[in-house]
Amino acid sequence: MKNIVLAQTDQKAAEQWVKSKTWSNGLLIDVSPSVNAMEFYKQYNTNKTVWDKVFAFMKNQDLKNLAPGNYPIDDKNAYATITNNPSKTLETAKWESHQKYVDLQYVISGEEKIGVAPVSTATIIKPYNPAKDAANYTADGTYYIATPSQFFLFFPPDAHRPNIKVDGYDTVKKLVIKIKVVN
Template sequence: MKTISIRLLLTLCLAAGALGLHAQDTTASYWTRHKAETWVHKGEWRKGLTGVNPHASVNPVDFALQYHRNPVLWDKVFAWIRTNDLQAIAPGKYPIDGDNAWAIVTQGPTKAMDTVKWESHRQYIDVHYVISGKERIGVASLDNATVTEPFTDKSDNAHYTVEGTFYTAEPGIFFLFFPHDVHRPGIIADGSPTDKKLVIKIRVSP
């Protein structure tokens, strides 16, 4: 009887410890930049996904925090990328998890920079992945941006003026844009006037 009680106590302690660790994982104070970078590099979030990597501009703390607040949803997103032939998939909108996550595939001309606005979202995180071709994407902090068109719930959009950094988006690298990431995607890149692109919308976990 005493042996059983000790085993039961140890089991309960281990379970409580595991629950406590998970609770820590969902708090912003838990994720230092070093801890988050280590987690991203280890790739536990991949669940078998290969051949694509987060761009250097992706905030590892935001990535780790949002993933651990809803790992089931993020696993569905990465599973969708892993199990679909992106080269063959037709342009269109594809369900992943109701209004929590969905994919949009586009194919066509990229745009002149002066026709593309800086934007950010509050309700959804953006995954941007160029399947073929390439484009330029601007990235900036919301802290430095001036609002030109206020946020609306209906569009989940606001527009800005801001000075940002521009990167070339090509196959093999995905961008993640969180609510404080202002971005300016879909801009024509030298030598590639068209591209095929995947955008996935993922609901923000509070």
């Protein structure tokens, strides 16, 4: 029973930490309610220097005018990709997860739907490929509308299904930052 109470206390503390935005260093974008607060707290505090560089990149770059391409943030510890691509239909968007990198996904302009489900409840259809740092699944998840007001974080236990078309938004400009997982 003591472990359950401790876990609940830790969960509440992590949620308060996320809401406090002390991690943001002035970044004005919110975190999606889908984000695992405990895992965010753990990853950030285990690798604070890299996460601070990630949030500084998001705050200090003119993301709306940044050209599609790859951008280094901290060598292999964190790097960014900007895309400006058409959204996918629900049928063509795939569930995925990663083990080496956390996915930070942020819609710069436009809107898209993103599904989130625990890997533990998903069915593997394509096993994990270390070279691509990806596995694919079928899953039942919760869907969110991604807008420029918030970013999403997907940790190794999170299957996610991004890039799904929202009516009225054929093309979406998006930032994906890969942040090395610390175990």
